[in-house]
Amino acid sequence: MKTFVYVDHFKGEIQPASWEAIGLGKTLGSVSAVVFGSGVDAIVKAAFEYGADEVFVADDSALEDFRPEPYASTFSALASSQSPDLILFPITARTRELAAMSAVDLNTGVLTDIAALEVVDGALVATRPIYEGKVMEKTVCSGKPVMASIRPRFFPKPPRDESKSGTATKVEVKSDALTRIEGYSASEAAVNLGDAGVIVSGGRGVSNNPSLNPPAGLDEKQAEIWRAQQGFALIGELAGVLGGAVGASRAAVDGGYIPYSHQVGQTGKVVTPDLYIACGISGAIQHLVGMRNAKVIVAINKDPDAPIFTQARYGVVGDLFKIVPALTAEFKKKLGK
Amino acid sequence: MEVPLKIIACIKQVPDSEAKVKAENGQVTWGEAPLVINPFDEYAVEGALLTKEANSGTVTALCIGPESAKDALKHALAMGADEAVLVSDPALNEIDSVGAARVLAAAIKKIGGADMIVFGRQTLDNGSGLTTAQVARVLGLPLLGLAGQIKVQDGNVTIDRVTEEGRQTVTAKMPVVLSVVQSIGEPRYPSFMGIRKASKANIPVWTLGDLGMDAPATVVRRTELMNPPVNETKVEMIAGETPEAIAEALVQKIIAEKVL
Numbered sequence: 001m002k003t004f005v006y007v008d009h010f011k012g013e014i015q016p017a018s019w020e021a022i023g024l025g026k027t028l029g030s031v032s033a034v035v036f037g038s039g040v041d042a043i044v045k046a047a048f049e050y051g052a053d054e055v056f057v058a059d060d061s062a063l064e065d066f067r068p069e070p071y072a073s074t075f076s077a078l079a080s081s082q083s084p085d086l087i088l089f090p091i092t093a094r095t096r097e098l099a100a101m102s103a104v105d106l107n108t109g110v111l112t113d114i115a116a117l118e119v120v121d122g123a124l125v126a127t128r129p130i131y132e133g134k135v136m137e138k139t140v141c142s143g144k145p146v147m148a149s150i151r152p153r154f155f156p157k158p159p160r161d162e163s164k165s166g167t168a169t170k171v172e173v174k175s176d177a178l179t180r181i182e183g184y185s186a187s188e189a190a191v192n193l194g195d196a197g198v199i200v201s202g203g204r205g206v207s208n209n210p211s212l213n214p215p216a217g218l219d220e221k222q223a224e225i226w227r228a229q230q231g232f233a234l235i236g237e238l239a240g241v242l243g244g245a246v247g248a249s250r251a252a253v254d255g256g257y258i259p260y261s262h263q264v265g266q267t268g269k270v271v272t273p274d275l276y277i278a279c280g281i282s283g284a285i286q287h288l289v290g291m292r293n294a295k296v297i298v299a300i301n302k303d304p305d306a307p308i309f310t311q312a313r314y315g316v317v318g319d320l321f322k323i324v325p326a327l328t329a330e331f332k333k334k335l336g337k
Numbered sequence: 338m339e340v341p342l343k344i345i346a347c348i349k350q351v352p353d354s355e356a357k358v359k360a361e362n363g364q365v366t367w368g369e370a371p372l373v374i375n376p377f378d379e380y381a382v383e384g385a386l387l388t389k390e391a392n393s394g395t396v397t398a399l400c401i402g403p404e405s406a407k408d409a410l411k412h413a414l415a416m417g418a419d420e421a422v423l424v425s426d427p428a429l430n431e432i433d434s435v436g437a438a439r440v441l442a443a444a445i446k447k448i449g450g451a452d453m454i455v456f457g458r459q460t461l462d463n464g465s466g467l468t469t470a471q472v473a474r475v476l477g478l479p480l481l482g483l484a485g486q487i488k489v490q491d492g493n494v495t496i497d498r499v500t501e502e503g504r505q506t507v508t509a510k511m512p513v514v515l516s517v518v519q520s521i522g523e524p525r526y527p528s529f530m531g532i533r534k535a536s537k538a539n540i541p542v543w544t545l546g547d548l549g550m551d552a553p554a555t556v557v558r559r560t561e562l563m564n565p566p567v568n569e570t571k572v573e574m575i576a577g578e579t580p581e582a583i584a585e586a587l588v589q590k591i592i593a594e595k596v597l
């Protein structure tokens with residue numbers, strides 16, 4: 001089988017699931033990586049090192065930032081001329097748009113957010129969660145190529161072999177952009193919840209420490225946010241010791257405690273870390289659908305009846321302002337940091 | 338002089354997110370739980386209404402679905418949409434997202450086009466946020482994806498595109514296709530007057546014949562439906578005299594799980 005893997009990046013920052021897609025493609029046959037952007041030599045090099053047999057590259061100022069039309073047109077033209085059997089994408093905001101548009105151009109379809117891919121009687125069958133993960137479906141695509149986007153951390157990442165290299169094949173660039181990017185401001189902190197192995201999340205409970213005295217002159221809402229920020233600082237320290245990311249419930253985001261990019265759940269990110277520590281989160285269904293497939297869930301909540309405990313492997317009934325710092329100190333000790 | 342904007346909001350009807358959805362005999366069931374407007378599409382309607390209010394114009398809600406989906410359209414009307422159209426045809430029961438995009442594109446043309454066509458981020462049932470970009474591609478219109486803010490000026494639409502990496506300011510000339518995300522603001526509740534107006538609304542229903550098209554071929558199809566493996570982990574509560582004692586016991590357990 002001939003597989004194309006689109007290597008997604010944002011300003012050179014590569015989505016690790018791109019390498020997981022290369023690993024998946026290699027289990028099925030040969031892999032050609034596809035790299036678009038401007039000044040992407042380092043990404044091409046990495047694609048060879050992660051096992052691509054071949055790399056197609058479109059390196060052009062017209063592709064500097066992702067914009068759907070020129071990326072899709074360039075990609076569709078390449079796919080038409082090379083006729084791969086399968087195209088894999090790591091699922092991101094960009095690849096959703098790219099894959100969707102190319103599927104229209106190529107008269108095929110996309111199997112999205114897949115968690116498994118198998119060959120049954122010569123046909124590719126994908127497994128994906130639907131209805132917020134309450135049910136799973138197996139799905140097939142009768143068009144050619146089959147296009148599929150993979151969820152991060154569901155397929156093993158191949159080892160990187162720095163001795164591998166190759167010469168990339170240049171691809172003709174289409175510059176039919178219909179949109180213009182006029183500005184960019186980075187997230188306050190780099191949040192990559194999808195790829196995180198450990199996530200420590202805070203909810204509304206993070207603002208609930210009456211013993212903290214906010215600086216004078218704050219009104220009630222400002223004092224609440226100030227308290228929450230002290231709470232999230234503790235959560236950030238625990239995440240830091242564990243090399244993890246900080247997540248949040250929607251109540252924490254809506255309360256102005258932390259930016260939306262940290263939100264886990266139905267209207268935020270769906271995450272599958274190995275360890276998820278929920279602090280001061282009640283466990284509403286809309287939050288649970290975003291994290292219940294984590295391998296080990298730990299819940300810290302002062303209410304013994306909080307629904308989060310029904311999903312957790314370990315639970316602590318207690319005040320997060322006491323438990324979280326104690327955990328940080330203990331992990332520091334045990335992990336030798 | 339502001340030219341009134343023609344806005345179309347595409348919405349779908351889905352089972353409520355509190356519903357206990359299950360696979361039973363190869364079918365998806367959700368018991369007695371109500372069907373509602375897809376929660377992400379409420380943000381689309383909110384974005385459409387905010388844009389209409391900041392400028393002037395009309396909002397038409399558009400849905401492909403069974404007759405019952407009129408209720409979702411009525412929700413949009415009650416929020417403040419001016420008109421609604423349902424596309425309903427038994428031949429559409431198994432459409433995939435490219436198929437839905439082709440049908441929506443045909444319906445948008447029959448409505449008479451629009452300056453702005455807004456979508457939600459994705460559907461809660463089996464969606465994956467593909468349809469929006471596919472409608473843009475079928476119509477050959479610019480795509481402004483993941484808008485957390487929408488501004489219209491001199492025939493251009495400028496959005497704040499909200500992604501994990503941050504916010505980008507992106508502009509395109511109308512007509513445009515856009516998807517709206519939560520940062521747009523909480524969807525308004527239907528007003529009493531709105532609900533009254535919606536309950537009396539006469540919603541036209543178009544078939545594929547009315548759109549002058551055949552059912553699009555289904556390329557992506559389901560072959561099997563399964564319930565996820567039941568979560569059999571039972572919670573183990575960790576207690577102790579002091580936070581330090583609890584932490585010691587818990588850290589030991591977590592390290593033994595070999596997840597670090």
Ligand SMILES: Cc1cc2nc3c(=O)[nH]c(=O)nc-3n(C[C@H](O)[C@H](O)[C@H](O)COP(=O)(O)OP(=O)(O)OC[C@H]3O[C@@H](n4cnc5c(N)ncnc54)[C@H](O)[C@@H]3O)c2cc1C
Pocket residue numbers: 202203204205206208209248249250251252263264265266267268269279280281282283284285286287290300301302303306318319320321354376
């Ligand atoms: C359409 C829709 C989409 C939604 N999408 C999402 C989503 O994506 N993500 C999401 O998270 N929610 C989402 N929600 C909201 C969801 O329903 C809940 O309202 C939200 O998850 C509650 O957040 P919380 O658990 O932080 O707050 P609460 O429910 O208020 O819980 C706070 C918890 O903190 C505990 N607590 C308080 N103080 C302390 C302390 N000092 N120490 C320890 N524990 C303490 C309390 O016992 C309580 O259990 C959505 C809702 C709707 C309707």
Ligand SMILES: Nc1ncnc2c1ncn2[C@@H]1O[C@H](COP(=O)(O)O)[C@@H](O)[C@H]1O
Pocket residue numbers: 347348349350375377378381399400401402434437441455456457458459460463464465466467468469
């Ligand atoms: N049946 C439908 N009728 C109208 N709009 C739809 C329909 N399905 C999807 N959409 C729109 O397309 C968006 C993306 O849907 P999806 O690709 O299914 O995740 C939704 O948020 C809606 O705005």
